[in-house]
Amino acid sequence: MMTAASPLLNGRCPTGPVADRWQKCKDELKLVSPNNKRKFEIIVVGTGLAGASAAASLSELGYNVKAFCFQDSPRRAHSIAAQGGINAAKNYQNDNDSVNRLFADTIKGGDFRSRESNVHRLAELSVNIIDQCVAQGVPFAREYGGLLSNRTFGGSLVSRTFYARGQTGQQLLLGAYSALMRQQHVGRLKVFPRREMLDVVVIDGVARGIVVRNLVTGQLETYAADAVLMCTGGYGTLYYLSTLAKGSNVTAAWRAYKRGALFANPCYTQIHPTCIPVHGEYQSKLTLMSESLRNDGRVWVPQKAGDTRSPDQIPDADRDYYLERRYPTYGNMVARDVASRAAKERCDAGFGVGAGGQSVYLDFSEAIRRDGEAAIRARYGNLFDMYQKITDENPYKNPMRIYPAVHYTMGGLWVDYHLQSTIPGLFVLGEANFSDHGANRLGASALMQGLADGYFIAPYTVSNHLATRKLEKVTTDHPEFERCLAETRSRTYKLLNINGKRTVDSFHRELGKLMWDYCGMSRSDKGLRSVIQKIRGLREEFWRNVRVPGSGNELNQNLEQAGRVADFLEFGELLALDALTRAESCGGHFREESQTKDNDTLRDDANFCHVAAWQYTADDRDPVRHIEPLEFNDVPLIQRSYK
């Protein structure tokens, strides 16, 4: 294992006081002259918050932009599903919030595994995001006087979360989408929906284009550009069951990895504490119940293991409000990883409720008594409806039953302070990069990061790339495009011709279960070693025994999925290897060997206060682990506590 800082990983973080670094960086960035901008082509893959905001902003600056997504419309990117809200250090509530406090909360929330420079910039930009979205007509919740309203999210003691009922992501994405549509009208941007990126084309060491599959015709297409931005979201669907959209994938990131982009901290996955529990073998996805519910809902299990009384028959004295008991300061508002593990601990100890004892109560009865049902409906109506539709139970009458589920991935392609990967010209934004959330993301901060990256960072840093690098004109006739195209074609051909006995979905389910059992909320040296072998076995079987019907020249959803699962079968191994090598607990990465006596994460700062970024070598060789050390000068490196 490499322990020294890797020369490959120059974070390019400016020096000097943390609060001045972004300004300093901006001052040094080079500009493209207005007349030259129209000569540059930029590819943006992904139209979620990160991609749509970047594509629109770059096009507004005068660049020619092509935006790609696999859905039938850019408006359907999975950002649309974000529920609870977006953080901003506006201090509108006069509760002594500030950029510094948001910065410190986020560093601490990430369990001291993120870069101080990036996180401070994120906190600074948070305030501009809200202004931008309001100007676009995003209908945030308001008070009677017409001012913006806020709620509280986990890992924080102030009220800084802006929201649009339970549909914040939808409203923010539709705002960014509207900017995208406007630029399409202006003519400097074109959207290519129903396209799946299958490779990135690197020429003379610089990213110069992509290979995509047209999902309607099946044809492979190539596009050349002067910069490529990947905004392709998270890879939580590796676990099969997750709160992500079914089409979410690691494919775009994995292809970039195989072309030389380093993959950072893949083992940092977030298991969200409040999701609707699994209820059957046939289940295809899990549904989140927004963290905002913890503002009014109290989490509990019965005091006595195996208490089968219905929840309304269990008096307060016989209930264990375990979060309030264990973490009196933050109570139900502890960070996500802490809340998830606490739920698992209670269920594993036999105190869980519902079928199989695999859930805990999230109870609103006190809030409903206090504020009335109408007030609770106004705050969370759509979430309560969704719960009822799925479970057929009325959460206004009975407490919700919840259990943790895979929700977000903090890991992603390694990027420097410019959001550029180790492949020059390849920028990575939003959930697809690794940069700001360390080992655990606080609620309401992914939307903030996606939009900060897209609206306010990439437009400057991508311009700098275009202004400073000598970029020869490249077209898709270049042999490297031909080579990537041929490789993609042969992979497709291979998948279609295995003609085995098992469906793609059956492999995905099996892989997901392996990942959940061995690489989910709790991980051990022994389990990780064994799961790596199991994944290899499954991958080998896949390439021998999968059945992908149909052809490559038509709309073929099974082929799309087969490509994604094939990549997951490789990526899952890297994730497990990363988890194995990081022999400490931090944030969402809980190694059983490294815990406090209260079952909380125990970091090993002496050996692991760093980013681990993996470099692909060859399919049959182990990847190389590189290190970017992390320093904490502005937020003291201490054991995190929500007590």
Next chain:
Amino acid sequence: MSPTMSLTLKVWRQANPTSAGEFRTYKVHSISPDQSFLEMLDVLNEQLIINGEEPVAFDHDCREGICGMCSLMINGQAHGPERKTTTCQLHMRKFKDGDTIVIEPWRAKPFPVLRDLVVDRSAFDRIMTKGGYVTVNTGNAPDGNAILIPKENADKAFEAATCIGCGACVAACKNASAMLFVSAKVSQLALLPQGQPERTQRVQGMVAQMDSEGFGGCTNTNECEAACPVGISVENIARLNREYIRATVVGLT
């Protein structure tokens, strides 16, 4: 465990946009009432693949009723029998053991079938390019609280803005009218101060594009509202009509 169901499915199969489609009949068994409609189709597809047949293509992504990707006419109803529910959130407990279920794509000229149950809804994006936005470049915005918006207007704008763009309104309408979709966006921005400067061009541009895409007129049968999975109200259509008249009278001034 609640008892499971056996069902007969009559599914529209069409290989590509130009081929003639047809209904084919399939049986599925052991369907749990807690399964979602799409999870029931997953079962069908697994079965088809194992039997060497091609699975049924259908659009979906979030499977939680927000992305607007799923569609389906289920027994002649857009998104099926349950009100204010997308197909992905429809659960099999709404059906009975032994039922026959007819499953078709959205049927509307501006939404051509691409394959089986998948249709092309890009006409909606083209309507949006003609005014479904506020012209504000990144970086130009005043402080969020500099624009005061009475809660009532903010709430109404929000309700219009919750449209998921699925196209059920068009599929449910005998004229294939897109008025509910267009009115939701026009209303959201007409209700907010940010939308005022471009109020006239917006409604004119979006309506002209809607017409040129071949969507039909509105004859007030309110089928769109009944089919809408998020409850967009036909009040918005009335507002769209007012906005359109106003724009015509005021012209581009």
